[in-house]
Amino acid sequence: MASTSHQPVQGMSDIAPPDVALWQMIEQRAREVFARYRFSEVRTPVLEKLELFTHSLGDTTDVVTKEMYTLEDRGGRKLALRPEGTAGAIRYVASGGEETANARIFYMGPMFRCERPQAGRKRQFHQIGLEAVGAPNPLADAEVIALQVHLLAAWGLKGAKIRLNTIGLPEDRAAVLAGLRKAILPRLHELPEEAQQRFETNVLRLLDSKDPVVKKIIAEVPSVIEFMSASSRAYLDTVIATLKKLEIDVEIDATLVRGLDYYVHTVWEVVHGGLGAQNALSGGGRYRIQLDGKAVDGVGFAMGVERVIAALEATGVTASQFAPPPPVFIVSLGEVALNENLLLLQMLRQRGIACEMELSARKVQAQMRRADKVGAQVVVIRGDTELEKGTFVVKNMADGSQREVELPELIKLL
RNA sequence: GUAGGUGUAGCUCAGCUGGUUAGAGCGUCAGAUUGUGAUUCUGAAUGUCGCGGGUUCGAAUCCCGUCACUUACCCCA
Numbered sequence: 001m002a003s004t005s006h007q008p009v010q011g012m013s014d015i016a017p018p019d020v021a022l023w024q025m026i027e028q029r030a031r032e033v034f035a036r037y038r039f040s041e042v043r044t045p046v047l048e049k050l051e052l053f054t055h056s057l058g059d060t061t062d063v064v065t066k067e068m069y070t071l072e073d074r075g076g077r078k079l080a081l082r083p084e085g086t087a088g089a090i091r092y093v094a095s096g097g098e099e100t101a102n103a104r105i106f107y108m109g110p111m112f113r114c115e116r117p118q119a120g121r122k123r124q125f126h127q128i129g130l131e132a133v134g135a136p137n138p139l140a141d142a143e144v145i146a147l148q149v150h151l152l153a154a155w156g157l158k159g160a161k162i163r164l165n166t167i168g169l170p171e172d173r174a175a176v177l178a179g180l181r182k183a184i185l186p187r188l189h190e191l192p193e194e195a196q197q198r199f200e201t202n203v204l205r206l207l208d209s210k211d212p213v214v215k216k217i218i219a220e221v222p223s224v225i226e227f228m229s230a231s232s233r234a235y236l237d238t239v240i241a242t243l244k245k246l247e248i249d250v251e252i253d254a255t256l257v258r259g260l261d262y263y264v265h266t267v268w269e270v271v272h273g274g275l276g277a278q279n280a281l282s283g284g285g286r287y288r289i290q291l292d293g294k295a296v297d298g299v300g301f302a303m304g305v306e307r308v309i310a311a312l313e314a315t316g317v318t319a320s321q322f323a324p325p326p327p328v329f330i331v332s333l334g335e336v337a338l339n340e341n342l343l344l345l346q347m348l349r350q351r352g353i354a355c356e357m358e359l360s361a362r363k364v365q366a367q368m369r370r371a372d373k374v375g376a377q378v379v380v381i382r383g384d385t386e387l388e389k390g391t392f393v394v395k396n397m398a399d400g401s402q403r404e405v406e407l408p409e410l411i412k413l414l
Numbered sequence: 415g416u417a418g419g420u421g422u423a424g425c426u427c428a429g430c431u432g433g434u435u436a437g438a439g440c441g442u443c444a445g446a447u448u449g450u451g452a453u454u455c456u457g458a459a460u461g462u463c464g465c466g467g468g469u470u471c472g473a474a475u476c477c478c479g480u481c482a483c484u485u486a487c488c489c490c491a
Contacts, residue, residue, distance in 0.1 A: 007482070007483090010482075010483090061489095062488080062489050062490080063489080063490070066415085066488095066489085067489075067490080083490095084490095084491080111491080113489095113490075113491090115488090115489070115490075116415085116416095116486095116487090116488085116489095117483090117484085118484075118485060118486065118487095119484085119485065119486090120490095120491080121489095121490075121491080125491065126491090127491060129491090194488095205489095210487085258490095259489065259490060260490090269491095270491095276485080276486090277485085277486065277487090278490075278491075280490075280491065281491070282491065283490075283491055301491095302491055303491065304490090304491030305491085306491080307491060308491095329451095331449090331450075333449055334449095363444095363448090363449090364449050364450055364451095365447070365449090365450070365451080366443090366444085367450085367451090368450050368451040369450095369451055369452085370451085371450095371451060372451040372452050373451085373452090376451090379450085379451080381449080381450070383449065384449095385449085393449095393450090395450075395451090397451065397452085400450090400451085402450085
């Protein structure tokens with residue numbers, strides 16, 4: 001604390017052993033759910049060519065222009081730490097030919113964005129993401145959303161909501177922008193200066209503004225969906241109808257916008273109260289990514305693990321609930337017993353029993369305190385007397401009772 | 415990039431408008447208990463008061479700078 005030299009890089013942090021238990025639970029249950037939906041894991045490099053991201057995410061997006069960690073390797077090649085997982089996953093898919101045309105893959109791992117850290121936002125953060133590759137099909141979108149709901153349930157997370165919207169096809173974009181501008185124009189002078197600028201540069205971004213004045217005007221303007229083509233609207237309708245059949249509640253929110261250029265049709269977010277300003281624990285949607293002249297269609301989502309954890313903790317879940325099982329503790333009395341117990345320790349471990357012991361001849365009292373400290377429920381005590389008799393004292397820490405047994409009995413007890 | 419809050423022991427924090435040797439709780443270690451834990455009692459160790467500079471007889475305290483953490487804007491998971 002006093003020294004800053006041993007701290008991790010700004011916005012990056014260690015995940016300490018007790019907390020890791022929660023991470024492992026999240027990852028393990030995610031793997032179980034993904035397996036049921038027949039998705040397989042892909043592990044792509046953390047470092048990619050810079051252009052992979054500029055091409056797929058869009059070279060004017062904020063993520064690409066001001067948030068990426070970029071570097072040059074010794075050969076002068078421009079590289080970037082991945083700011084998200086879809087680009088790399090799709091690069092893998094695009095390189096694979098036919099057999100990956102309908103790939104169903106998931107990934108989990110660290111992502112990097114050099115932003116100002118705040119609640120729910122780290123510079124190194126972790127995502128669990130999934131991509132269902134294949135031609136646009138509203139049923140696929142619904143299936144992926146259903147999977148996501150399943151995932152939230154598997155984690156035991158309560159209170160999450162899904163906000164759903166469509167951003168239509170690229171062909172709709174011009175009509176949407178024009179329609180929106182036309183609707184807002186009469187009230188443009190009411191907007192704050194910053195918002196007026198955005199009216200020119202990126203009208204869509206006015207939709208999810210946090211400014212109360214902007215919000216009010218946006219609420220009175222027709223929904224973006226109304227400016228879209230009939231086929232885009234039909235696509236959305238099918239997604240909604242399918243979700244209804246699957247009994248999945250979503251909130252249609254026409255102000256939902258996404259910051260990456262590759263999205264088409266369905267987009268959604270999973271939000272949770274009690275997360276601070278960054279209330280989205282997942283973002284997802286359908287996309288079309290052009291790579292080397294090849295278009296890859298798919299639908300997917302990415303969940304921010306740190307945010308999922310924050311949401312779980314906000315609902316009373318703690319890492320200690322997923323702590324590893326308590327160990328058996330071996331107490332030694334005297335040097336001779338200490339050495340003999342080392343053999344016992346290894347023998348028990350080889351039988352699959354988690355156990356530990358003090359590796360120096362400390363006082364019994366200190367060893368017992370240690371046993372209690374690490375949460376041992378059973379303590380095996382062995383000193384000279386027991387060595388002579390070939391017995392072990394087994395103590396139950398909960399009620400304090402103990403009995404003396406021989407080896408076969410000991411193994412049966414543990 | 416912009417704005418607010420905070421940096422004192424391993425952890426959580428107290429330290430009033432500057433005044434001698436900088437505190438508490440928890441944790442750690444040890445003793446009470448020479449072979450028995452969570453309770454109790456007793457004791458011990460650990461601080462360049464984030465860092466650098468300034469004002470002052472004197473700075474943890476005031477001023478300036480800087481770094482870090484934190485919250486929010488922007489944007490996003």
